[in-house]
Amino acid sequence: MVSSKDVAKFAGVSQTTVSRVLNAPETVKEKTRQRVLDAIETLNYHPNAIARSLVSNSTRSIALVSGPLHNPFFADSVTAIIQFARLQGYQVTVHFEDLGSNESVFESLAKSKVDGMILSSIYLEDPIFSKLSRFGVPFVFFNRKPVEPSHFVEIDNVHAGRLGARHLLDLGHRHIAWVGGPQTMSTFAGRYAGFREVMNENGYVTKPSWTVVTDTSPQHIHKQMIRLLKEKEKPTAIFAATDSIAIYVLDVLKSMGYRVPEDISVLGIDNVTWSGHSSFNLTTIGATYPKNLGQVGVEILFSIMESPSEKWIQKTIPVHLIPRGTTASI
Amino acid sequence: MVSSKDVAKFAGVSQTTVSRVLNAPETVKEKTRQRVLDAIETLNYHPNAIARSLVSNSTRSIALVSGPLHNPFFADSVTAIIQFARLQGYQVTVHFEDLGSNESVFESLAKSKVDGMILSSIYLEDPIFSKLSRFGVPFVFFNRKPVEPSHFVEIDNVHAGRLGARHLLDLGHRHIAWVGGPQTMSTFAGRYAGFREVMNENGYVTKPSWTVVTDTSPQHIHKQMIRLLKEKEKPTAIFAATDSIAIYVLDVLKSMGYRVPEDISVLGIDNVTWSGHSSFNLTTIGATYPKNLGQVGVEILFSIMESPSEKWIQKTIPVHLIPRGTTASI
DNA sequence: CGAAAAAATGAATACGTAACCATTCAAAGG
DNA sequence: CCTTTGAATGGTTACGTATTCATTTTTTCG
Structure with missing residues (x-):
């Protein structure tokens, strides 16, 4: 060399x-x-960037811990994050959350001395949080927030849940199923809370057997949907916690011969790029904001990287309904 | 610290x-x-992994240069590559090809001293190739191959093109449009060549105005499809060079009111995970091989990283037709 | 022309680790 | 108890760069 x-x-x-x-x-x-x-x-x-890093104590690289790419939300945000970082002259090492064995991901992060971290993967109360803080590396969450104070950007999850519930109620639906992910994640907890609030405010109950908790994998969603559709009393609408879930729900429904929205309405949250595809034409709820959530996150990251602030930068982006073809009045 | x-x-x-x-x-x-x-x-x-790298001359990281994630093929392969690398204790820095300004990507790769590179992004005759060779870092192509001898893995593109043409001809189609990407990429060149061979062998011509070259972006595909559908004589089938293109073609067709396959058949290549989704139910052509192409590529990479071989490892994976719902007899 | 100022260059060192070689220490054997 | 051997540990250096400080060269101007 x-x-x-x-x-x-x-x-x-x-x-x-x-x-x-x-x-x-x-x-x-x-x-x-x-x-x-x-x-x-x-x-x-x-x-040699390695030698340069050793003396400058800066690697010009950031770490990204993302959810799975089969979720279009993450495919979108990973793209936005990498592109933006590149414009700043930074490289991005990508990691995937690995429910259960996240330890090893963070172990490798601790050693690799990145200049910053942006992550979507964390539970509301996550032991990993305190470890992160001890690294002394700036970090930002996007689409997630822990209970501890931190930098983050998210959409207004509670309001998204409320908007969706209201939309379905307005269309005349009373039998509404919820298909979400683990309540230990802020996204799912917030969205479900909003949904439930509106239901209760209007005197409707959320039937336990219609509240489906999945690990968000296609396989598990499939399995749970089969179970849901075997119930004697069937829901007339399904509110999915994310577009990704909604799209897999559509898959199951269509493959079983259900017509959407004639037989059953489906609603998602996130407004991922794919949801607008005419094969899905998914009614959804998304940010009133042109910029990708991941990019907002990485912008925050770079701002605190160049001037560490004692204040927590916390953005909650307002949302609105995007009516499309998968919801209809009963 | x-x-x-x-x-x-x-x-x-x-x-x-x-x-x-x-x-x-x-x-x-x-x-x-x-x-x-x-x-x-x-x-x-x-x-400190940086200091460790300096002395060991190994970063335990590889670089991935991928196509865009809005193409599900790349979403699938990026995932497979990162997961596999992690099992070997390697991190992956992800870059996106940037038609035209790939220079800066390679500039940053030259400095960052990765232990290996896997890339999908290269033209048949790419000046970048000689630069790559001079880095002295092992590299492997997946889904692409340059004219120069190199390590690569691809599907049998020519045969895929042939299979598709035969399938459509067997269904009685004679007016077949081709929607592909730049012929300067091996994937598109091979697939188109196979398609054309079979057409010519059977005495059919490929009408120039029915041979659409796109940059594979949704926007450009959209624009070109509009043009194609304005032709006085319309094709009865569209052979898309990739599933990703096919899916965007479906989008345009459906949004314009065409029924698939009743009005027009659509066929893709790659058998990406999404193509099996019941909202698409896309007939496609894919590897007769359970493993993701990206993973095959990264396996090759690790093998030459640990024992550099003078021989070129070149895998061309056989393909077969996966008939689904977007093609029908005329 | 000569002195002072400014510009250009070089020598030495630090960054944090692994590896080589030297040294100390403990155990074993007579 | 002393010698030999092997185990355990420490001192030093190299990796490739940026930086600080010292030195040399060039320019400026009285």
Whole structure:
């Protein structure tokens, strides 16, 4: 591997000068600078970012801990985050949450000395949180928030739940099933709370057997849906906690011969890009905000990376209903 | 930042011993080892991977250059690659191809000293190829191959094109449009060649205005489809070069009121997970191979990383038709 | 022309770790 | 109890860069 010393020897200068040519070109005489640049070119020298990181104590890379890409929400946000980071000259190492064995993910993060972390994967009360804080690396949550104070960006989950419930009630639905994820995650907890509030306010109960908790995997959603549809009394509408869940629900319903929305209405939350696809045409609830949630998160991350603030930056983005074709009056 | 020196001082041993506790625990006496481990615990020490990389000349990370995640093929393969790499203790930095300005991606790769690279993004004849070779880092292509000899894994693109053409001809279609991507990419070139071969063998021509070249973005596909559907003579079937394209074609067709397959048949290639979704139920052509193509690629990468081989590892995976609901006889 | 100021360059060091070589320590054998 | 052997530990250096401080070279101007 060719180093700056090799370049220095070749150009007949000191290693210091080579370093200067790269980092402060204006401080070195035109003539020698050209000689060094020529040497760099002929030797095909590339500065070693590892060594550079060691002294500068900055890797120009951030870590992203994301949910699974089969959820279009995450496919969208991962894309936005990587693109934005690149514009700032940062690389992104991507990790996936791994329910249960997240430990090893964080273990590797602790060592790799990233300059910042952005993560969507955390439980409301997560022991990992205190570990994170001890790393001394700035971190931001998007689409999740822990109970401890922290930087985060999320949509107004409670209001999203409320809006959805109201929409379905307005359409005349009274038998509404909820298909969500673990209540230990802020997203699901908030959305469900909003849904339930409105139901109760209007004197309707949320039947326990119509409240489905899944691990958000296609397989599990499939299994749970089969169970739900075997009930003697069937719901007339299904409120899915995320578009991703809703899309898998649609899959099950259609494959079983149900017509949507004629036989049953389906509603999601997130307004992922795919939901607008005419094959889904999913009614959903999404941010009143053009920017991707992941990008908002990474913007916050960079702002606290360059000027650490004692204040917590916490954004809750308002939401609105996006009516499309999967919901109809009863 | 707490270093191994700090741990050493705290435990009353030398830095060397701390290093040994981590890398060769059996060579240090039980008692002192325990003392060091305690010190590590109390000081919350995490070995600095950067410094470690500098001396070991290995970052335990690989770079992935992927196509866009709105293409489910890449969402699938990125997931498979990251998961597999993690099992080997490797991190993955993800980059997206950026048609035109790939330079900057490779510039950052040159510096970051990854242990290997896996990439889907390259043209048949790409000036980037020679740069890559000079890095001295093992690299593998998946779903793409350059003209220069290299390691790669792909599906049998030509045969996929042939299979698709035959399928549509067997169903009685004669007016078949092709919607693909740049012919400068091996995937598109191979698939189109196979399609064309079979058409010509059977005495049918491929009408130029029915051969649509897109940049594979949803927007461009949309625009080109509108143009295609304005032709006075309309195709009865559309052969899309990828499932991703096919899915966007479906979007356009459905939003314009076409029924698939009654009015028009649609066929894709790749057998991405989403294609089996009942909202698409896309007839497609895919590998006769349970493993994700990206994973096959990263397996090859790790094998050449641990034992560099002079021989090129080149896998072309056989394909078969997966008949579903978007194709029907005329 | 000569002194002072400014510009350009070089030598030495630190970053945190692993590895090599040297040294100390403990155990075993006579 | 002393010697030999092997185990355990410590000192030093290298990895490739940026940075600080010292030194040399060039420029400026009286």
